[in-house]
Amino acid sequence: MTELQLSQRRKQVLRIVIQEYVENALPVGSQSIAQKYDLGVSAATIRNDLAALEKAGLLTHPHTSAGRIPTDGGYRYFVANLMAHTDLPSHERHMIRNQFHQARREIDQWLRLSTAVLAKASTGAALATSPRSISSRVKHLELIGIQDKVVLLVLVLATGTLKQQLITLEKPIFQEELSRASNQLNVEISGATAADLPNKLEEFTGFTREVGELVLNTLLQSEEQITDRVYRHGLAQVLAEPEFTDGPQVSRIVEVFEQRTLLQEIYDDVMELSDVQVMIAGEGRFGDMQDISLVLSRYGVPDRFSGLLGVVGPMRMPYGRTVGAVRYVATLLNELMHQLYGQSR
Known part of the structure; x- marks a missing residue:
């Protein structure tokens, strides 16, 4: 998807559709884009851009609406090519850091706080696994x-x-x-x-x-022992999203938290990476997790122990803010754990 060539205007149109749909959960039409955004072109031109983006597999439209919504491919293109590097505002970072420093200096307390912070920052469901020793010491x-x-x-x-x-x-x-x-x-x-x-x-x-x-x-x-404890927060607020109004979709997102085998496979994938990973609609071997996105990071002390931290939610997710929140909390956990355990070689 990253090899797809789009004009600057069509990139801008795609970004607008995704931003509007993430915020409102409603299809986005050419007329509303022309009225709200000054792109310097007519609604008819924007309509042609929407049609081209749909032909490219980045947008689709519900049968009952003339507006467009992003496809999983559209979200992937956005994350890979259009998403701005978004840090949490400084006042939020300061508040989160203070919360961690006021908590008891225990991994259990830090992970409980991590999931609460991420659920609030992202409006998704946050999860964290207890740390697994790379080599128990x-x-x-x-x-x-x-x-x-x-x-x-x-x-x-x-x-x-x-x-x-x-x-x-x-x-x-x-x-x-x-x-x-x-x-x-x-x-x-x-x-x-x-x-x-x-x-x-x-x-x-x-x-x-x-x-x-x-x-x-x-x-x-x-x-x-595999990762033996899963901390979670915010599942109820995710299940209230319009994407999760039927049984199969609810079951899929609950499985992420409850199926230890699936969680272990996700853990193994993320442990190979050095930065935040975004998985949209079950990419690769997780293809059955339709309509779900995960923003995940590892945390811990290098070569000592590590765990999984992240947010689970619908594809209609504010990716920039969520990635920034997960990255910040993971970095903060790394600092705190290194202070507490990193010198015990």
């Missing part, structure tokens, strides 16, 4: 005596995930010895991945070696 561990022969292993991963496991001993170990083992392990394995640990474990013996092996198993299990 140890941040810190503690050994706490519970009973004479029972010890609690508390393991904190670099993502902030907390793992706990009870260890049954053959003979009692005093807390002083448990603390000494904790300190030794923290010095040696803090920042280590599952791939790093086998060589490091060779340096340990006895109880310390046993704890190290439990840590290794925990890391391996963590890396096997």
